[in-house]
Amino acid sequence: MDENELFLKYKETGDLALRNQIAERYLNVAAMIAKKFVGRGVEYDDLYQVAALALVKGIDRFDVSKGLKFSTFITPTITGEIKNYFRDRSRLIHLPRRVAELRVNVKKAADEILSETGKTPTAKELAERLNVSEEDVVCALEAGSVVSLDRPADSEEEGASFYDVLPAEEDAYEKIEQRDAVQAAMKTLSGAERQLVSYRFGQELSQVETAKRMNVSQMYVSRLERKILQKLRESLKKSMAE
Amino acid sequence: MMETLMNLQFPLRRELMTTVRLVTGGVCSLAGLDVDESEDCKVCVTESLLLLLHAGYSSARVCFEREGRLCVSLSGEGKASSEKRPSEEEDISVALLQALVDGLEMTREEGGVSCISFRFGSL
Numbered sequence: 001m002d003e004n005e006l007f008l009k010y011k012e013t014g015d016l017a018l019r020n021q022i023a024e025r026y027l028n029v030a031a032m033i034a035k036k037f038v039g040r041g042v043e044y045d046d047l048y049q050v051a052a053l054a055l056v057k058g059i060d061r062f063d064v065s066k067g068l069k070f071s072t073f074i075t076p077t078i079t080g081e082i083k084n085y086f087r088d089r090s091r092l093i094h095l096p097r098r099v100a101e102l103r104v105n106v107k108k109a110a111d112e113i114l115s116e117t118g119k120t121p122t123a124k125e126l127a128e129r130l131n132v133s134e135e136d137v138v139c140a141l142e143a144g145s146v147v148s149l150d151r152p153a154d155s156e157e158e159g160a161s162f163y164d165v166l167p168a169e170e171d172a173y174e175k176i177e178q179r180d181a182v183q184a185a186m187k188t189l190s191g192a193e194r195q196l197v198s199y200r201f202g203q204e205l206s207q208v209e210t211a212k213r214m215n216v217s218q219m220y221v222s223r224l225e226r227k228i229l230q231k232l233r234e235s236l237k238k239s240m241a242e
Numbered sequence: 243m244m245e246t247l248m249n250l251q252f253p254l255r256r257e258l259m260t261t262v263r264l265v266t267g268g269v270c271s272l273a274g275l276d277v278d279e280s281e282d283c284k285v286c287v288t289e290s291l292l293l294l295l296h297a298g299y300s301s302a303r304v305c306f307e308r309e310g311r312l313c314v315s316l317s318g319e320g321k322a323s324s325e326k327r328p329s330e331e332e333d334i335s336v337a338l339l340q341a342l343v344d345g346l347e348m349t350r351e352e353g354g355v356s357c358i359s360f361r362f363g364s365l
Contacts, residue, residue, distance in 0.1 A: 036285050036289070037281075071330050071334055076338075083282075
């Protein structure tokens with residue numbers, strides 16, 4: 001039976017023996033593509049398995065009537081599955097696929113808008129272009145960055161590291177000390193900044209909701225939040241040193 | 243404006259593929275591509291060189307340029323005997339390139355592919 005007949009017969013009958021026959025004919029293609037991605041920290045056997053599964057899935061989707069060769073059809077399918085596998089496995093922080101994809105789209109849209117207008121786009125412009133919410137855009141922009149525990153905790157890149165300032169075990173005495181320190185640090189903030197802290201960390205509102213209540217943009221909230229956290233870090237660091 | 247990052251000309255021999263892949267990795271890093279993009283770029287450069295090799299070229303020229311994105315162009319030079327490759331393998335190489343890059347352009351001559359260019363990254 002030639003290739004086309006085999007596919008037509010399988011489409012007609014759904015006979016798994018026929019699907020397996022097709023898969024066996026094209027396993028060499030899966031092997032060939034898997035080999036091209038060796039050396040990126042994933043064993044060949046795992047890549048071959050991913051490629052073989054993609055091959056089986058592809059058989060069900062292939063439409064002989066479109067006149068395409070199966071090997072040409074299946075190559076991008078297998079390549080896509082292998083790339084997804086790398087993406088899911090290689091990140092230190094496993095982002096949900098939706099967020100990871102949005103990150104790529106946000107980056108692309110930002111480039112497009114920059115080349116069209118010559119200006120760096122705002123979160124709102126990006127959200128409109130991609131038809132998603134501003135919060136999703138900000139979340140995608142901020143997701144996935146990895147920070148070393150050895151990195152200095154302050155902006156001057158010197159002094160205590162994140163590891164030094166992260167809390168270990170809690171006890172009641174420490175909690176009182178922390179509350180005092182936070183209260184003192186909060187005094188360094190302006191009224192609007194304190195309001196933002198209350199919305200975001202007291203009432204746990206989203207950035208969008210906070211922006212609505214404060215009658216400002218979400219981007220402003222995001223920037224102000226970063227500034228406040230930096231201020232609080234500095235202040236807490238000082239009080240710890242004392 | 244297009245900025246040339248590197249221009250290479252070398253005999254098209256299998257034992258030089260690893261060297262070219264290493265150079266490609268270095269250029270990708272200079273161009274600011276991330277690890278995944280640069281690994282994909284290495285695969286594409288290798289596939290393109292294999293296409294040129296099987297078209298019978300004895301040497302190749304690879305040019306890496308940057309114009310927002312990394313632009314790679316490869317061309318075959320000097321005819322030698324063709325190391326014929328099954329057409330299915332060639333189809334797979336082309337389909338793989340199409341799956342991995344943007345703006346793939348290919349020029350074909352009698353013996354096979356003679357020029358390939360593509361772009362990488364979203365700088």
